[in-house]
Every structure is written in C-alpha cells, then in structure tokens.
Amino acid sequence: MGSMLLCGADILIRPASRWAMVKNGYLGVRGEVIDYIGAIKPQADYATVKDLSGHLLIPGLYNMHTHTPMTLLRGIGSGLPLDRWLREAMFPVEARLAPDDIRTGTRLALLEMLSSGVVSFSDMYYEPEFSAAEINASGMKANLNRPIPAGNRALAYKDNPKAAASLAFYDTFNNAGDGRILVDFAIHAEYTSYEELVRPYALDCLQRGARMHIHLSETVKEHEGCRARYGKTPTRWFLDLGVLDSPVIAAHCVAVEAEDLDILQDHGVTCVHNPSSNMKLGSGFMPLATMLDRGMKLALGTDGAASNNNLNLFEEMHLAALIHKGKSGDPTVVTPAQLLDMATVNGAAAQGRPDSGELAVGKKADIVALDMRKPHLMPRSDTLALLVYSAQSSDVAMTMVNGRVLYESGSFLTIDAERVLDEAAACALRLGLPEDPLSNHGLNG
Numbered sequence: 001m002g003s004m005l006l007c008g009a010d011i012l013i014r015p016a017s018r019w020a021m022v023k024n025g026y027l028g029v030r031g032e033v034i035d036y037i038g039a040i041k042p043q044a045d046y047a048t049v050k051d052l053s054g055h056l057l058i059p060g061l062y063n064m065h066t067h068t069p070m071t072l073l074r075g076i077g078s079g080l081p082l083d084r085w086l087r088e089a090m091f092p093v094e095a096r097l098a099p100d101d102i103r104t105g106t107r108l109a110l111l112e113m114l115s116s117g118v119v120s121f122s123d124m125y126y127e128p129e130f131s132a133a134e135i136n137a138s139g140m141k142a143n144l145n146r147p148i149p150a151g152n153r154a155l156a157y158k159d160n161p162k163a164a165a166s167l168a169f170y171d172t173f174n175n176a177g178d179g180r181i182l183v184d185f186a187i188h189a190e191y192t193s194y195e196e197l198v199r200p201y202a203l204d205c206l207q208r209g210a211r212m213h214i215h216l217s218e219t220v221k222e223h224e225g226c227r228a229r230y231g232k233t234p235t236r237w238f239l240d241l242g243v244l245d246s247p248v249i250a251a252h253c254v255a256v257e258a259e260d261l262d263i264l265q266d267h268g269v270t271c272v273h274n275p276s277s278n279m280k281l282g283s284g285f286m287p288l289a290t291m292l293d294r295g296m297k298l299a300l301g302t303d304g305a306a307s308n309n310n311l312n313l314f315e316e317m318h319l320a321a322l323i324h325k326g327k328s329g330d331p332t333v334v335t336p337a338q339l340l341d342m343a344t345v346n347g348a349a350a351q352g353r354p355d356s357g358e359l360a361v362g363k364k365a366d367i368v369a370l371d372m373r374k375p376h377l378m379p380r381s382d383t384l385a386l387l388v389y390s391a392q393s394s395d396v397a398m399t400m401v402n403g404r405v406l407y408e409s410g411s412f413l414t415i416d417a418e419r420v421l422d423e424a425a426a427c428a429l430r431l432g433l434p435e436d437p438l439s440n441h442g443l444n445g
C-alpha cells in the first residue's frame with residue numbers, strides 16, 4: 001500500500017459543512033484514503049514526501065453532466081438552436097461513430113478533465129462499454145449509463161434489446177475498478193421516450209437500488225411540447241411514471257415551473273446546472289437562486305464539449321456566479337461557497353459516493369493542487385472568491401484520484417496524451433467533419 005505526505009500547501013477543508021483552511025499544512029495519504037490533515041508534521045512515516053509550497057489543495061471537482069465522446073464533435077453546429085443542433089449537426093455524425101471513435105473521444109475528454117481538476121464525472125452516451133474500459137484504465141472515477149432510446153414502440157419492454165442492454169451494462173460494470181466505476185440508469189429525455197418503456201425501466205432501476213440520469217426541461221420548446229402531448233410538465237410526467245422514486249440526476253431544469261420545483265425538492269432530485277451549454281444553445285437559465293433559497297440539491301456540469309465547447313468546471317463555477325447575479329440584479333445570490341459545494345461534495349453525494357468529495361481524514365484521496373504563485377491569484381484576501389472568479393483551469397498542477405497521481409505539471413501518468421491528440425485529429429478526418437472555415441480564406445498563402 002503506497003503512502004504519500006503532501007507538505008507546505010494550504011488545505012481547503014469543510015468541517016461541519018463550512019469551508020475553512022489549514023495554512024501551510026500537511027496532508028497524508030495512505031492507500032486510497034486521506035489519513036492525516038494538520039498544521040503540524042505527522043509522526044507516521046510516508047514512503048513519498050512531496051513539497052507543494054505555494055499550492056492550494058482543494059477537493060477534486062465533479063462534472064455532473066457530460067457526454068464524453070462528444071469531444072470529437074467540438075465546435076460543429078455552432079449557432080444552431082438545440083433541436084436543429086441535435087438533428088442537423090450531431091445525429092448525422094454520431095451515426096458514423098465507430099467504437100474506436102468513442103474510445104478516442106473519451107480519452108480526449110479524460111485528458112481535458114484531469115488537467116482541469118476533475119476527478120469524477122456523470123456521463124451519458126450510447127455504447128458506454130467502450131468508454132468504461134478507457135475510464136477504468138485512466139484511474140478516474142465516473143458514473144456511466146446506457147440510456148434507452150425510444151426505438152420501436154410496438155416492441156414490448158421485455159423484448160426491447162436496448163432496455164436489456166442497459167440492464168446488462170449495469171450488471172456487468174457497476175462497481176468496476178474497485179468501485180471507481182458506478183453505473184446508473186438513464187432516460188435521455190421525455191421527448192425521446194414513451195410511457196410503456198419508461199415505467200418498467202424505472203421499476204427495474206428502483207428494484208436494483210440504482211440512480212437515474214435524465215435531461216429535464218432543457219428548453220421552453222421541449223417543456224411546452226410535453227404539456228401539449230400529455231397535459232403535464234416533463235417533471236410531472238417522470239414523477240407519474242415512477243422515475244423519481246429512485247435517486248435522480250436531472251440535467252438543465254431550465255424551463256421548470258413552481259410546481260416542478262416542489263416535486264423535484266420533495267423527491268430529493270439533484271438538479272445539474274450547465275450554464276455554458278444553456279447559454280450557447282440559447283436555452284435559457286436554470287432558476288439557481290430560487291433553488292438555492294429553497295435548499296434544493298444542486299450540482300454543476302459542462303454538458304458535452306459539442307455544446308460548450310470545453311469541459312472546464314472552473315469556467316462553469318465562474319459563469320454560474322456571474323449570470324445569476326447579473327440576471328437578478330442582486331450580487332448576494334449564489335456565493336462562492338455554494339458553488340464549490342456544487343462542484344465537489346454535492347456531486348459526490350449525487351453519484352452515491354459518500355466517501356468522496358471533501359478533504360477530510362477517512363475520505364478518498366481525490367485531491368487537486370492549484371499553483372497559487374500566479375499574478376491573477378495574488379493577493380490571497382479571499383480564497384473562495386479567488387477560486388470562483390479568478391482561478392483558471394490551467395492553474396491545476398496536480399490531480400490525484402484514490403491516492404494515485406494521474407496528472408502532474410503538464411504530464412499525464414496513465415494516458416499517452418500525444419497519441420490521443422493525434423488520434424482525435426485522425427478521427428475528425430475519417431468522420432468527414434466540416435473543415436475549419438478559416439482554412440478556406442487563403443490565410444496560409
């Protein structure tokens with residue numbers, strides 16, 4: 001069992017749910033867990049001692065809604081609204097994705113997330129079997145799922161091969177990698193599903209004690225379409241079909257109504273805020289301030305790189321802070337502490353990882369070291385505000401998951417980054433992705 005003592009860094013802790021700091025402290029890691037945090041050097045011996053003077057240790061970040069292989073689709077369809085973006089830009093390319101593309105897109109996402117301080121993410125994509133092997137090999141944590149697409153409505157649930165595949169994926173991969181990989185159930189959205197499929201699938205989720213990952217009221221159009229189809233909101237539709245009987249992660253929640261907020265809160269649903277994606281697609285704003293006021297469960301996500309166009313949780317924290325203050329005209333809504341909760345411990349809880357999400361003795365050693373010797377991080381009058389308003393993902397100097405360093409000072413220890421970058425470019429060529437319009441303007445002679 002390996003052990004490591006991190007010395008000289010400031011350590012962001014959260015005793016009794018309030019953020020606090022150990023200045024110039026010591027953090028001991030033994031095996032997968034943190035076994036010491038303090039201002040005084042511990043008595044115990046550690047195999048490795050790492051000097052992190054000038055750094056700040058924070059808990060690793062949780063990207064609670066993404067579609068990792070979509071890194072390959074980064075940038076295409078920019079400027080289209082959600083329905084046209086999906087049908088005209090995404091679906092035609094996605095139909096051509098081969099297993100190797102999904103593997104490469106996933107590896108590209110892992111590089112991007114590790115180098116920006118993400119230790120775990122909740123993914124939703126077709127054929128997650130290919131992603132699962134890559135994620136397992138990388139040492140990261142993830143909650144995966146195999147969403148059930150609508151398919152042939154005439155088919156009974158028990159005969160639906162996609163539903164069977166979703167359950168088989170759960171049975172095969174849940175708790176893989178010594179519990180780093182967890183499997184959830186997933187329904188893409190109300191508008192891509194139907195009752196005869198959703199009701200029995202929700203029951204299977206409940207009977208396995210699993211979690212459910214859904215898209216919910218991402219746009220007004222989708223929300224009103226559901227009202228027109230069923231005479232109820234998507235939230236009420238999912239409730240009536242038993243989906244909310246399991247722990248649920250609901251991405252977006254932009255077009256939710258007061259009645260929806262009551263239902264989501266009563267059922268302990270974690271609403272995942274994706275501010276970049278919602279603004280880029282012109283979808284609108286989740287009512288974050290109201291939700292925080294009510295004490296609802298909240299987390300942060302990037303959505304896929306195709307609608308963002310990156311996987312940068314620091315940017316999501318920053319945007320979430322700014323847009324809700326600007327929109328409400330009230331600078332007191334949404335504090336840095338609340339945003340850090342959303343980006344760390346709330347994500348871990350929603351993923352079913354009560355042993356993760358905080359720097360505390362006994363918790364898993366999921367640690368990010370930020371290099372604070374940067375002009376934009378000086379002086380240190382308010383560290384939480386610095387993290388949300390000033391820090392850049394490029395300030396991440398080290399990312400550790402379960403006591404294992406996976407990224408340090410620009411180097412990836414479990415992924416051949418150069419090879420992945422070349423493969424990603426090759427995939428784009430093979431998929432026939434549109435050429436960069438700049439390349440047609442004669443700029444290169």
Ligand SMILES: [Zn+2]
Binds near residue numbers: 066067215
């Ligand atoms: Zn999404």
